[in-house]
Amino acid sequence: MDKIRYPIGTFEKPASFQEEDLKKWIDDIRQLPNGLREAVSGLNAEQLNTSYRExxxxxxxxxxxxxxxSMNAFLRTKWTLTENVxxxxxxxxxxxxxxxxARSLSVDFSLRLLEGIHGRWAQLxxxxxMEDFQKTFxxxxxxxxxxxxxxxxxxxWHGKHHTAHIQQLRSRMGW
Ligand code: NI
Incomplete structure (x- = not known):
């Protein structure tokens, strides 16, 4: 396992779903924008333009x-809830x-997008x-x-996976 590429491991589809797992995942989705904002806070332009791995x-x-x-995933959620498969x-x-x-704009545009999307998504x-979560696309x-x-x-998983890329880079570089 490449720890730089997969700092928290690869995604493993859970074998079963309990209500408490779901609560935790929804909480992770709600927290992502804050955690990500914290992970990039104080980085200068050169640091933001540094690759997290070779x-x-x-x-x-x-x-x-x-x-x-997240834009795609939110749309997938809405389609799944409003259409038949x-x-x-x-x-x-x-x-x-x-x-x-994605190559030139300030990260703030995407942080604000994520705050809006994840706020709506977590609430939804x-x-x-429970049975709604069995709906499929x-x-x-x-x-x-x-x-x-x-x-x-x-x-x-996805939000924590990429946030960890940034956190690991900062810790390797001493930023
Ligand atoms: Ni990704």
């Missing part, structure tokens, strides 16, 4: 990537991380009944049917 995204690209991923399309995360907004998830990329439980668990 050949990897810069700190700023990681922040913009989190906004890209909607078909969702993947997005090319590497290509999205290379467009001009908290309002659902069809992922056109992996050709798999995915339930809402798995999406929520995955994004709880």
């Amino acid at each position: 050949g990897g995204w810069t700190v700023a690209q990681v922040v913009h990537h989190l906004a890209d991923a 909607p078909s969702i399309r993947p997005f090319d995360e590497n290509a999205w991380a290379e467009t001009i907004d 998830l908290e309002s659902l009944a 069809y992922h056109e990329g992996t050709k798999a049917t995915v339930d809402l439980y798995t999406l929520v668990a995955m994004y709880a």
